[in-house]
Amino acid sequence: MPLGLAISTSTYAYLAYYLILPIAYIALLTVYGTKIQFWFMMSDVSKALLELRRIRDKSLDKLNHHIETTVNDPVNRARLLGMLEYFAVSPVDLDPVGIISKLKHIVEVHDNRMKTEIADILGRKDPILVGRTLGHVSAAAALNYLYKLVNHIVSLTKRYSSLALLQQLYAIMPLLIKQGKAVLEFIDAVDKGVPIGDGIGPLSVGLLMRGKPKIMIAEDTMAAITTIDGRRLVLIKAEGPASNLGKLDDAVRKTRLLFGKVSAIVTIDAMLRLESEKSGETARGLGVAIGGIGVERFRVEETATKEGIPLYAITVKESYMEAISIMGRKIAEAVVDVYNMLHRILEEKTEEDATVIVVGVGNTLGIGQ
Amino acid sequence: MSERKLELERIVVVEECPKCGVMLKRKFSEGDYVGMPGGTCRFCGSRMYVKMIYKEHG
Numbered sequence: 001m002p003l004g005l006a007i008s009t010s011t012y013a014y015l016a017y018y019l020i021l022p023i024a025y026i027a028l029l030t031v032y033g034t035k036i037q038f039w040f041m042m043s044d045v046s047k048a049l050l051e052l053r054r055i056r057d058k059s060l061d062k063l064n065h066h067i068e069t070t071v072n073d074p075v076n077r078a079r080l081l082g083m084l085e086y087f088a089v090s091p092v093d094l095d096p097v098g099i100i101s102k103l104k105h106i107v108e109v110h111d112n113r114m115k116t117e118i119a120d121i122l123g124r125k126d127p128i129l130v131g132r133t134l135g136h137v138s139a140a141a142a143l144n145y146l147y148k149l150v151n152h153i154v155s156l157t158k159r160y161s162s163l164a165l166l167q168q169l170y171a172i173m174p175l176l177i178k179q180g181k182a183v184l185e186f187i188d189a190v191d192k193g194v195p196i197g198d199g200i201g202p203l204s205v206g207l208l209m210r211g212k213p214k215i216m217i218a219e220d221t222m223a224a225i226t227t228i229d230g231r232r233l234v235l236i237k238a239e240g241p242a243s244n245l246g247k248l249d250d251a252v253r254k255t256r257l258l259f260g261k262v263s264a265i266v267t268i269d270a271m272l273r274l275e276s277e278k279s280g281e282t283a284r285g286l287g288v289a290i291g292g293i294g295v296e297r298f299r300v301e302e303t304a305t306k307e308g309i310p311l312y313a314i315t316v317k318e319s320y321m322e323a324i325s326i327m328g329r330k331i332a333e334a335v336v337d338v339y340n341m342l343h344r345i346l347e348e349k350t351e352e353d354a355t356v357i358v359v360g361v362g363n364t365l366g367i368g369q
Numbered sequence: 370m371s372e373r374k375l376e377l378e379r380i381v382v383v384e385e386c387p388k389c390g391v392m393l394k395r396k397f398s399e400g401d402y403v404g405m406p407g408g409t410c411r412f413c414g415s416r417m418y419v420k421m422i423y424k425e426h427g
Contacts, residue, residue, distance in 0.1 A: 193400070329423045
């Protein structure tokens with residue numbers, strides 16, 4: 001029965017190819033599908049974790065190199081490395097009344113403690129060197145914490161074989177790597193003392209301050225007066241060229257007390273752009289353009305609301321990466337558009353002889369006044 | 370920042386003459402900052418100042 005045998009073999013082959021194998025395949029994927037997905041995702045996340053560790057180690061190498069060139073005493077070197085674990089506990093917010101003043105107090109104590117500790121370790125109060133060291137320590141501490149946090153989640157994921165946890169980490173891992181690389185670039189900028197993208201506000205105001213008499217209106221914050229389009233402008237920015245953010249809220253309050261009636265407050269700051277937007281584009285709006293935890297914004301808003309002062313904002317769009325790395329050409333050249341917008345606000349929204357406060361918001365690294 | 374990227378990017382300083390508005394681009398050197406006095410203007414002899422510092426490609 002050779003013919004019968006041939007038919008029977010092809011029937012089995014047909015069954016194997018089109019029925020049994022797919023059923024086995026589906027059964028395998030049903031039982032082991034999530035396991036296979038877990039292995040593939042874990043492999044990618046583990047590679048990304050290694051990359052994050054490499055970034056963290058690079059920042060620590062740079063910090064160690066900076067310490068070797070600036071601090072001689074081994075005890076002080078250890079003290080500086082110990083600052084990587086320095087932390088601040090946020091105040092209790094169960095009763096939110098008065099939370100802003102408590103937050104401001106904690107932030108100020110934290111900043112002052114970091115600066116005085118670093119100045120003590122360095123044995124010098126040179127603001128540029130202190131700012132550079134603080135930049136190194138802050139960046140290394142941020143990357144160290146980021147690595148430890150991701151490593152913690154990866155360990156938990158492995159221990160409990162949690163696909164749900166892994167999927168969340170898998171989704172944000174490329175963004176975390178990108179942020180880590182941006183912080184590394186920030187260290188480069190701090191080392192060289194070059195302006196970063198976030199400095200577009202201080203750059204715009206600092207150029208207007210050039211050649212004008214200046215006063216220190218608040219801690220680490222400078223003010224100058226100029227006249228544009230017949231309006232008296234009180235210009236405020238953090239004191240540069242060291243890495244500084246200043247106390248802009250205190251400066252605005254003091255300016256209000258010193259100059260009496262204020263017709264408008266204009267804040268100039270960098271703004272995180274959406275993927276469809278171009279870097280260096282400028283936008284005009286209302287409100288206070290100050291980032292961070294919101295303490296300074298709250299206090300400026302409070303002053304403005306009490307006095308009925310209109311608030312205007314000019315922003316320059318850029319990515320997170322651009323904001324903390326060396327300033328790019330498009331962002332630097334946006335200063336021209338910022339000035340055009342400022343002229344338009346002055347002409348359209350204020351009378352001649354009015355007093356207007358203009359605040360340059362951001363890190364003033366590499367930008368004098 | 371990778372070594373390759375560093376090679377492709379360079380930091381430049383733009384100096385401007387406050388009198389005649391002439392701008393001069395030069396390589397960044399340590400200690401430069403925006404607002405600091407720069408060189409002498411070739412056209413009017415005034416003291417220039419650093420207007421911008423940024424990175425550019427190529």
